Amino acid sequence: MGRSRRKKKRTQNPLQSEGETEKFPRSFVIARGKLPPLLRKLHQDLRKLMLPHTALHLKEKKSNSMKDFVHVSGPLGVSHFLLLSHTETAAYLRVARCPRGPTLTFKIHSYALDSDIARTQLRPRAPAGLFKNSPLIVLAGFGNEGEHLKVTTTMFQNIFPAINVNTVNLATCQRVVLLSYDKETKLIEFRHYSITLQPVGVSRSLRKLVHNRKIPDLRGLGDVSEFVTKAGYGSESEAEDDASTVQLSSDIGHLNYKSQKSAVKLQEIGPRMTLQLVKVEEGLCSGAVLFHEYIKKTPEEIIALKDSKEQREALRKQRRAEQEANVKRKELAKQSSQRMRSKGNGAQDNNAKGGEDVTVDDADDIDDADWYRQEVGQEPDAEFIAGTKRKGQKKHAGIRLKKPQKQADKKSSSNMADRSLAKRDKGVIGKVGFFKKGKGVAHEILSQRKRKEDSARFSQPRKKRRTA
Numbered sequence: 187m188g189r190s191r192r193k194k195k196r197t198q199n200p201l202q203s204e205g206e207t208e209k210f211p212r213s214f215v216i217a218r219g220k221l222p223p224l225l226r227k228l229h230q231d232l233r234k235l236m237l238p239h240t241a242l243h244l245k246e247k248k249s250n251s252m253k254d255f256v257h258v259s260g261p262l263g264v265s266h267f268l269l270l271s272h273t274e275t276a277a278y279l280r281v282a283r284c285p286r287g288p289t290l291t292f293k294i295h296s297y298a299l300d301s302d303i304a305r306t307q308l309r310p311r312a313p314a315g316l317f318k319n320s321p322l323i324v325l326a327g328f329g330n331e332g333e334h335l336k337v338t339t340t341m342f343q344n345i346f347p348a349i350n351v352n353t354v355n356l357a358t359c360q361r362v363v364l365l366s367y368d369k370e371t372k373l374i375e376f377r378h379y380s381i382t383l384q385p386v387g388v389s390r391s392l393r394k395l396v397h398n399r400k401i402p403d404l405r406g407l408g409d410v411s412e413f414v415t416k417a418g419y420g421s422e423s424e425a426e427d428d429a430s431t432v433q434l435s436s437d438i439g440h441l442n443y444k445s446q447k448s449a450v451k452l453q454e455i456g457p458r459m460t461l462q463l464v465k466v467e468e469g470l471c472s473g474a475v476l477f478h479e480y481i482k483k484t485p486e487e488i489i490a491l492k493d494s495k496e497q498r499e500a501l502r503k504q505r506r507a508e509q510e511a512n513v514k515r516k517e518l519a520k521q522s523s524q525r526m527r528s529k530g531n532g533a534q535d536n537n538a539k540g541g542e543d544v545t546v547d548d549a550d551d552i553d554d555a556d557w558y559r560q561e562v563g564q565e566p567d568a569e570f571i572a573g574t575k576r577k578g579q580k581k582h583a584g585i586r587l588k589k590p591q592k593q594a595d596k597k598s599s600s601n602m603a604d605r606s607l608a609k610r611d612k613g614v615i616g617k618v619g620f621f622k623k624g625k626g627v628a629h630e631i632l633s634q635r636k637r638k639e640d641s642a643r644f645s646q647p648r649k650k651r652r653t654a
Contacts, residue, residue, distance in 0.1 A: 378456055
């Protein structure tokens with residue numbers, strides 16, 4: 187009996203589909219520069235706050251630039267950057283839209299970590315599934331006074347996923363981020379709370395029974411009804427307020443059912459920050475400055491900056507056009523040289539078969555002369571042109587160069603120097619053409635000049651040493 191063929195199981199995470207990545211905004215919380223220990227903890231707290239649509243364990247290096255993060259953000263669907271930096275004067279938080287901006291720069295006047303806030307509470311609340319869903323965003327005090335406030339409102343509204351009131355699941359709404367703007371001080375209070383719901387009209391003892399699911403101690407009671415309806419069992423701090431009660435539209439659990447009133451309570455979990463908007467830039471950490479808290483520019487200066495930017499852009503386009511033209515010209519020259527080389531190979535094959543000799547076209551000389559001007563930076567001399575003609579004749583017509591006749595005096599120092607140089611360059615100059623290894627005609631001309639100088643220096647008689 188043969189084995190059954192293994193079926194491939196679904197290995198793709200359904201949350202990684204294209205529609206899902208475009209549905210929710212994703213973010214990177216990045217530290218720029220060296221941060222002190224407390225700011226490094228704030229950096230981790232901000233990553234925890236932006237869960238689940240952020241990279242909690244993002245690895246950063248000192249060599250990473252903003253271009254690296256921008257290139258990675260496209261495939262991962264990252265839409266926002268939170269950049270934390272520190273200077274000698276203060277700490278700064280930049281919130282940027284990827285990849286084209288705008289960028290908001292906030293000065294951090296004061297901050298408190300998650301651990302600091304939990305230390306001040308008697309019963310800090312941190313359930314296991316608290317960070318499985320994105321927080322809600324609530325903005326207070328942001329009016330229509332200026333364009334910079336409108337941009338700030340739009341940025342913070344888009345950095346968290348939007349909710350549909352008609353289809354939202356109330357069980358997923360467990361956190362809320364509150365941003366409150368003070369018009370007098372121009373400061374923004376940043377707070378992060380957890381949301382708890384408690385049913386109205388139910389005693390604390392019954393709520394503990396439902397939450398803990400343990401048998402209560404009834405030794406001091408005569409009946410079970412006393413456990414449920416005993417007055418004063420709850421604390422005075424849990425007094426119900428009509429302003430904080432809501433009527434639920436769906437069942438949540440833990441005695442919070444549909445069409446019943448429940449009390450909403452907020453408990454701060456941190457981090458806490460006091461921010462001030464300093465600058466608004468048009469691009470991603472660059473571009474035109476739309477708003478600045480300390481520096482004000484006149485309309486004339488704004489027009490001058492705009493004109494200079496347009497001039498730089500026009501110069502950049504001109505340079506790019508010149509570069510593309512040079513690339514196209516080099517490609518055409520390369521194609522023409524390949525065609526001439528193929529014609530030369532065909533002529534050499536005809537000569538090998540007994541055909542007539544083919545003369546060399548003057549186009550090779552022109553190409554070699556242009557190449558010499560580009561590489562050496564000087565006009566080619568007669569020796570270079572003669573060398574290129576000999577090379578073209580050898581390559582295309584198969585003509586061998588005649589060996590130079592030896593001088594009568596073989597024992598002279600000049601001939602010995604020439605033979606030593608020939609031995610040194612053995613294996614480089616071949617029988618068919620200049621430099622089999624492809625070092626170029628210009629290099630051959632320069633080496634010939636060097637050999638002549640060496641032979642002239644070696645031919646001079648040595649001076650006799652003086653004896654005492």
